[in-house]
Amino acid sequence: MWSSVIHLSPAQDLTPKYSNEFLSIGVGARALGMGGAQASASRDVTAAYWNPAGLMGVTHKYDATLMHAEYFAGIAQYDYLGFTTPIKSESQVAVSLIRFGVDDIPDTRFLYDANGALNYNNIQFFNAADYALLLSYARDISDKLKVGANAKIIHRNVGKFAQAWGFGLDVGAMYVQKKLTVGLMLRDITTTFNAWSHNADMVRDIYANTNNEVPVNSVELTLPRAIGSLAYDWNLGSTFSLLTVLDLDMTFDGRRNTVIASDLISIDPRFGMEVGFKNQVFLRAGASTFQYVRDFQGERSMNFMPSAGLGVRLNDRFQLDYALSDIGNVSDTPYSHIFSVRVSLEKLEEDFRKFKGWGQ
16 A cells, blocks of 8 residues: 655665655545445546546545544544635646644653753754655546646655655546446656755764764655556446446556456455435445454454544535544554545536536
């Protein structure tokens, strides 16, 4: 599930690791309630994250979503804000801001005063936070083909100790064939980088006394990945609706603990479904993060992360969504409650789009 990275520094080899993990969590309670299977299903402002081509399914002039979630029993705060609007009949733009942070971390470096006595007044606090700004553009190529792209600006900081800036690009496409939508999302197509700078003087003495390596400036390279997706909107009449989605998250950085794994490619599936009642109330369920785990007896079994959600469309302008999910760890991480609100203003005229879109 996590993006792979290569660290480059004078003291390190080219070893694959993980980077920008917060960008793999996902946005929107609707999507997370469906297990994150969205690369062919998202047709609102959150499509800027999942697949920007889906922005062409937005049916209002102004569409915005705000999401808040807490992870690790409230230790980490996860927030998302997105906004989109059309600029022409065949194109759409969006801006998204994502923050994942742990706030008020105690800095105990000066807990002992010059006389060796404890002085709790000397404890200071700092934040460790990751930010991402997504600038998105989508365009209709025809009635059936939609395309989009993201430019990502990433900022990560650990108080005054270290910070990083990064930049990356995503591209996506959707092909619509009646009730079936095929999606393809290519993340970090140019390899996303984070350039880290460390204030080593602040920790040099402490690291030396504890036999830890003093951090040095470095660059992280996040390798590309691809997500293929199928969504099918079942025809159940005017009262009920059913949407089913399958995503295949493909990485190319070596063998991973996924259902399908090889030295060339690893594939992690995600499943999601949404049942609607009169386009007003929605029940959702999903499954993701399929992994092989071993028990104390060494027996290997398949494990996965289930999720569920509920959505209520109050009227044509407001929708509330809730999801029960977690950050993707299938072990002891407690489940998290995720809330989001969507505001849609000024419904577009039926003949506004040059090409056909999707119904919401």
